[in-house]
Amino acid sequence: MSRDRCEVNWIIPTRGANASTGTVKWDPVHSLWNGGMLGVALIAGPATFTWSAFAVFVILTGAAVLLGHSVGFHRLLIHGSFKTKPLIAKFLVWAGTVAGMSGPLWIIRTHDLRDWAQREPVCHPYLAHGKSILHDAWWQLHCTLQLDCPPDYDLRSVERERFYRFLEKTWMLQQMPIAIILWLVGGWGWVVWGVCARVAITVHGHWFVGYLAHNVGPQSWIVESSGVQAHDVPWAAIPTMGEAWHNNHHAYPGSARMGLKPGQLDLGFLFICCLEKAGLAWDICLPEAMPERRNSLREV
Template sequence: MTAVTESAPAATRRAPEPELDPEGASKTQRITVFFFVLIPLLALVAAVPFAWGWGLTWTDIIIGAVFYVIGGLGITVGFHRHFTHGSFKANRPLRIALAIAGSMAIEGSVIKWVADHRRHHKYADHEGDPHSPWRFGDDWRSVAKGLFYAHMAWMFLSEEKTSPKRFAPDLLKDKDVLRVDRMFIPLVLFSLFAPAAIGGLVTMSWWGAFTAFFWAGLVRVALLHHVTWSVNSICHTIGEENFEVRDRSRNVWWLAVPSFGESWHNLHHADPTCARHGVLKGQVDISARTIWIFEKLGWATKVRWPNTERLAAKRVSV
């Protein structure tokens, strides 16, 4: 793929359609996703019984869950729906809190994260998208390579750097956001070591501090990272298309709860500024419910809730 420069972005083009039989291609992609994502996750789950009682306790799980929710909602409600797409207006305390919470997910500083994601939407699954899984082709080897690239390798291997001046000029002018952006390293250290401090104080032991650091610090961050990255990779590879889009964004139901509703990705690409991604019956969207609570408390205003007519116009016929 031709490199993209910020001064002269490459023209977008439709991603190549699969040359394989659609049913066979879909089955191959699902199998590839299974081996790429689910097997390592199952290995982690299998390790839990062996560690339970001596290397993992309810204290570690509770601390990890609290930090997972803080960081996860900081990304989905804060970095994504608020800062990137302007799905709602937040008062100053909430805006600062969301920037801090999202930074604690350790997925990059707020300005860098927003710039990369806005660029993704501009070129979604076309030339210029920083993490499309379709950049190498449609056969199973290319899909596997593309999944790895879209999932995490793009952050280390891509030479196409996103310009914050081009994609996030509004945040560069926001003094509060700039301060939080510059505090990224201290926030990373807090996110990693605060669980250890809490675990040590609760158990009054160094061992309790260590297990909390491992499970509520390292494992929690790794799990949240892979869930977030799965939206980039899996949700652009397999799943359902309920709304018409110009890319390959899809809905993946089994990622909905751990991603706080982000895996209803097809609707998001059909209507990026909508505050709710799970708009159909049975589509759980924890982030949207959180925004609703903020609105009821008066902390969030001008929320862009789904428009029935707009959604109907984009609905895929069945």
């Protein structure tokens, strides 16, 4: 794993790797999961709506996105932008799995393939969110890209963690304990809203903000060497826990802080700061620790 936190950490130099040519194929596992969760939410959600079920939906969605997707998966596992105690790291990665997109190994591969490809001069439109919004929705939520000449990964440090391998194999089943608790406390309405609607909005919201973040919105930086540039999505700063400051993230990928300018709320970074004050997080990477990165950036 590279020491440079602005590098793509889990992909290793691969001779002949090409980001531009490949075939998009239907991914039955994620397609049926994503479509099934959305279908149950749309059909059963209105029939089971209560304000308590909606409150469960809001609280659990926020917790899974904050603790799991933003802090656990993205800033900790993928980018290594801070360090924490092993048990806390495992909890945060479990929370990321519970967010419902997939297991930790799949998330790393999917993220870093896109990260690597967008830094190439030309990349496949699947990886650049380069098609129309409906076309991209079908691709991202129901399909996978098989590159003709893909890069290699070095995931040994993650794969040797038995708990992470367990999460990878059982990522769908991780919803079951939550569903059982919700059913015992609040009945089927809490299950529909606390599991199905939560997973559906997380998955589809993640895609939608990602699509916007690579197509439209304000920019502060241009990464000179990258074929695909990013945009910020300011209205999504709160629901994404700061992940929507995506132009900032492309500028400083290894930074634990994504809201870099005054007024850019970043709840994920604030949570990491709380961990630091409690003595549970350290070695937190910030842009000022990467002055050499400025050589690759042009302010706009």
